[in-house]
Structures are given as structure tokens and as C-alpha cells.
Amino acid sequence: MDQTSASATSDGAPAAPADRAPSATRHDLQLGRRLFHLANGTSTATAYALLLTHEQVIHIFGTIACIVYVVDRVRIAYPEVVARHAPWVNRLLVRAEEQVRESAMIPYAIAVLLTIISVPKLAALVAIYTLAVADPLAAVVGIRYGRRRIARDRSLEGSLAFFAATLAIVALVFGYGTDASALTIIGAASTIALAAAGCELLPLRIDDNLTIPLFVGFVTWIIAAIFGVPLT
Numbered sequence: 424m425d426q427t428s429a430s431a432t433s434d435g436a437p438a439a440p441a442d443r444a445p446s447a448t449r450h451d452l453q454l455g456r457r458l459f460h461l462a463n464g465t466s467t468a469t470a471y472a473l474l475l476t477h478e479q480v481i482h483i484f485g486t487i488a489c490i491v492y493v494v495d496r497v498r499i500a501y502p503e504v505v506a507r508h509a510p511w512v513n514r515l516l517v518r519a520e521e522q523v524r525e526s527a528m529i530p531y532a533i534a535v536l537l538t539i540i541s542v543p544k545l546a547a548l549v550a551i552y553t554l555a556v557a558d559p560l561a562a563v564v565g566i567r568y569g570r571r572r573i574a575r576d577r578s579l580e581g582s583l584a585f586f587a588a589t590l591a592i593v594a595l596v597f598g599y600g601t602d603a604s605a606l607t608i609i610g611a612a613s614t615i616a617l618a619a620a621g622c623e624l625l626p627l628r629i630d631d632n633l634t635i636p637l638f639v640g641f642v643t644w645i646i647a648a649i650f651g652v653p654l655t
Contacts, residue, residue: 444506444513444522456516457559460531464555467535468548480539488532495526530633542640543654545600546647549593550640553619557588558635561623574624585623590616593643603652611650618642 471480498505498512502522505512517526531554538550565581573579593612597603603611622638623631647654 444502457563459516460559461555464535464551468551468555471539471544472548477544481536484536484539488536491528491532495529499523499525527630527632530630534633534636538636538640542644545596545654546640546643549596549615549643550636552592552596553589553639554632554636556592557585557619558631560588561585575626577624582620582624586616586620589619597652601652607650607652611646611652614646615639615643618646
């Protein structure tokens with residue numbers, strides 16, 4: 424049989440053709456996936472900031488999270504359909520280890536929803552923008568320019584990019600959303616960004632799409648209270 428032909432799975436269903444199965448790993452740049460990650464998070468946070476009430480964003484994003492889960496289960500159950508009719512999904516959005524298990528979009532959607540439910544609006548915005556912007560930026564910088572390893576799969580350059588992006592996010596969200604002084608905002612933003620960058624370095628065996636927004640959301644809430652930055 425030709426190497427690109429479909430083979431049979433254990434239950435008799437045709438498997439995805441080998442040349443259309445996902446092959447990327449977390450060490451690959453995979454810009455399509457990272458841009459998708461960026462677009463989802465920033466659109467959700469911006470809609471929450473400017474257009475939707477707390478109740479509305481929970482209803483809408485809760486529905487989206489359910490749809491994402493169902494679509495991902497279909498992708499796993501019918502890989503040959505995805506490979507045949509939407510090969511770009513495997514090429515741009517899916518990693519090799521996700522071929523037979525849930526994709527990172529599941530913890531991503533769950534974490535965003537839990538963050539919105541659990542913490543004040545400004546803290547949730549900081550957390551979601553950090554997940555959407557700082558996380559993929561750190562990965563891109565680390566893969567392309569990372570030279571100094573400071574932890575497993577982490578580079579100094581990537582961590583600095585994560586810190587800088589989070590610092591800018593907190594400063595912008597607090598600057599537009601609160602009446603705190605510039606000095607207070609800078610102090611709070613620096614502390615939050617440092618804590619977030621430290622969390623990102625931890626070698627946890629839990630998807631960082633889940634840990635980052637929840638950690639950043641609660642840390643933002645706590646540090647804002649310490650610095651006297653009003654979040655409501």
C-alpha cells in the first residue's frame with residue numbers, strides 16, 4: 424500500500440492519511456495556531472470590555488465553549504473526515520500529540536470561562552489578554568530567538584517577552600479602567616507581570632492554557648487590592 428494511503432484503525436474505520444495527520448509539536452512555530460489563539464482571546468476580552476455585560480459574556484462564551492468541546496470530540500472520533508475535507512485544520516491548528524486526545528482549545532475555553540466567572544472584570548481582562556497575547560508571544564520569541572535556557576522548554580528571551588507583554592497589558596487595562604495614579608499602576612503592573620512570568624516558568628504537568636489565566640486573574644485581584652487599585 425502506498426505510504427500516503429489511508430490505513431485501518433483498530434475498529435475498522437479508515438485512519439487519516441499519513442501525510443495529512445498533524446505533525447507539529449510545541450517546539451514548532453506553527454504561526455496559524457498562535458494567531459488563532461491570539462484572535463480568540465483578544466476578541467473575547469475586547470467584547471467583554473466594550474460590548475457585553477458580565478451575564479451576557481458568560482452566556483455567549485459558555486455556549487462557545489460547549490461548541491468547541493463538541494467539535495473537538497468529533498475531530499478526535501473522525502480523523503479521516505478532517506484529513507480528507509479540512510486538512511488545513513491539522514496543518515495549522517493541531518499538534519501531533521493532539522491527534523488522539525483533546526486539543527489545547529478545551530482547557531483554553533474552560534479557563535477563560537472560569538476566569539470571567541471567578542474574578543472582577545478588570546482582573547479577568549488582564550488574565551485573558553495575558554493568555555491571548557503574552558503566552559503566544561513568549562513562545563514565538565523563545566522558538567525564534569531563545570538562546571539562554573532557564574527552565575525546561577523555557578528561555579530567558581521568551582520569559583522576558585512574556586513579562587513585557589503582561590506589564591503592558593496590566594498598565595493599559597488599569598490605565599483605562601481605573602483612576603489610580605501612574606506610579607501605583609506601574610508598581611502593580613510590574614508585580615503582576617513578575618508573578619505571571621514566574622508562573623509561566625513552573626514545570627507543571629497541567630496545560631498552561633488553564634493555569635495562566637486563572638493564576639493571573641487571582642494574582643491581579645490580590646495585588647490590585649494590595650496597591651489600592653479599584654477593580655470595580
